Amino acid sequence: MPRPAHIAMIGTPMVGHVLPGLDIIRALVARGHRVTYATAGRVAELIPTGAELVRVASTLPAAESDWPQDPIASASLFLDEAMAVLPQLHAVYDDAPADLYLYDNGAYAGRALAEAQGRGLVQLSPAHVAWDGALEEVGAAFARLPGGSAHRARFAAWLARCGAVTTNVEEFTGRPPRVLALIPRTMQPYADRVDTEAVTFVGPCFGGGGQQGGWMRPAGVEKVLLVSLGGSSYRRQREIYGQCVAAFADLPGWHVVLQIATGSDPAELGERVPPNFEVRPWVPPLTILEQVDAWVTHTGMSSSGEGLYAGVPMIAVPHGAEQCLHADRLVELGVARRIDTADVSAAALRTALMELIGDPQVAARSAWLWAEVRAEGGTRRAVELIEEQLVLERVC
Numbered sequence: 146m147p148r149p150a151h152i153a154m155i156g157t158p159m160v161g162h163v164l165p166g167l168d169i170i171r172a173l174v175a176r177g178h179r180v181t182y183a184t185a186g187r188v189a190e191l192i193p194t195g196a197e198l199v200r201v202a203s204t205l206p207a208a209e210s211d212w213p214q215d216p217i218a219s220a221s222l223f224l225d226e227a228m229a230v231l232p233q234l235h236a237v238y239d240d241a242p243a244d245l246y247l248y249d250n251g252a253y254a255g256r257a258l259a260e261a262q263g264r265g266l267v268q269l270s271p272a273h274v275a276w277d278g279a280l281e282e283v284g285a286a287f288a289r290l291p292g293g294s295a296h297r298a299r300f301a302a303w304l305a306r307c308g309a310v311t312t313n314v315e316e317f318t319g320r321p322p323r324v325l326a327l328i329p330r331t332m333q334p335y336a337d338r339v340d341t342e343a344v345t346f347v348g349p350c351f352g353g354g355g356q357q358g359g360w361m362r363p364a365g366v367e368k369v370l371l372v373s374l375g376g377s378s379y380r381r382q383r384e385i386y387g388q389c390v391a392a393f394a395d396l397p398g399w400h401v402v403l404q405i406a407t408g409s410d411p412a413e414l415g416e417r418v419p420p421n422f423e424v425r426p427w428v429p430p431l432t433i434l435e436q437v438d439a440w441v442t443h444t445g446m447s448s449s450g451e452g453l454y455a456g457v458p459m460i461a462v463p464h465g466a467e468q469c470l471h472a473d474r475l476v477e478l479g480v481a482r483r484i485d486t487a488d489v490s491a492a493a494l495r496t497a498l499m500e501l502i503g504d505p506q507v508a509a510r511s512a513w514l515w516a517e518v519r520a521e522g523g524t525r526r527a528v529e530l531i532e533e534q535l536v537l538e539r540v541c
Contacts, residue, residue, distance in 0.1 A: 153243035155255030261308030348521030367398030456515030
């Protein structure tokens with residue numbers, strides 16, 4: 146174990162970008178390192194005890210519904226965020242630079258700061274990483290979109306003046322020198338074309354269940370189903386809850402845990418909640434997942450990884466383009482059935498559940514993938530690699 150160091154995490158203030166790496170932060174603190182975590186907004190409340198919070202002012206939309214659908218507009222928001230946050234980071238870290246910088250894949254200011262200071266950096270990616278040829282393919286497609294060329298020129302101009310060493314936009318955004326991918330390798334497109342010298346798939350990073358919101362499987366129930374569509378509310382979510390109630394209310398022997406999104410009121414379900422339903426506020430669902438038999442999920446990347454990590458068959462109800470890709474991959478892996486939001490009905494949900502639990506191949510594939518994902522190492526492996534990087538930086 147290397148001697149204690151100052152490790153700084155530069156985050157993106159979005160729950161889906163913060164939660165996947167929190168156990169790594171917790172473990173680094175437990176190993177005696179000084180860890181500072183720069184982020185903004187409500188996600189600051191999630192930062193583990195022992196890490197020093199560095200508050201910055203963010204320009205990103207606070208609500209998921211406020212994000213634009215246009216890819217150029219969305220990309221511009223991340224660039225605007227980097228431009229706004231980098232001076233704030235310099236004000237904090239220039240007088241006392243970290244020994245090593247960790248940064249989220251959406252936190253461009255983290256890489257710019259580390260390069261300007263000549264310090265080592267490791268990207269923590271809770272999403273797909275680039276594969277050989279991807280940057281060229283994506284870059285060409287991006288440039289053909291209205292406003293794509295102007296966005297790239299604006300990004301390049303910022304890199305030229307912000308102190309970054311890497312001034313090529315595609316290299317800066319898509320080819321970090323060191324990446325820890327916090328997703329199962331099996332969820333990565335073209336995984337065989339990913340540069341393994343730069344990227345290590347450590348898989349989902351989870352610690353003990355205590356900090357996830359303890360839950361115990363009720364005694365005497367035959368089967369348990371979790372319905373959890375993420376912590377953020379979105380259009381049609383309440384309607385899907387209602388269809389789940391209709392689908393599973395009279396299912397003999399089944400207990401259903403329904404997690405409702407943050408800010409939702411259980412009273413919105415009215416008097417329709419049947420006796421075999423348990424309605425709970427949303428928390429990261431791993432503790433529950435490890436005790437259930439099936440899961441209705443929106444298949445965000447974190448949720449998909451959690452499902453594989455827990456070995457739970459999934460009814461995939463994606464509500465966005467990325468979730469659809471994840472849902473299709475889970476179906477391809479043999480552990481899920483997909484129902485599009487427009488097609489959600491009580492009959493479709495119930496049929497999907499019966500198919501999942503009645504197919505021995507689904508159980509076998511879930512068990513096999515459970516073992517494969519856990520073998521990637523998770524938090525333990527991530528911390529080992531971060532400390533190895535610390536040693537390399539000190540040698541250099």
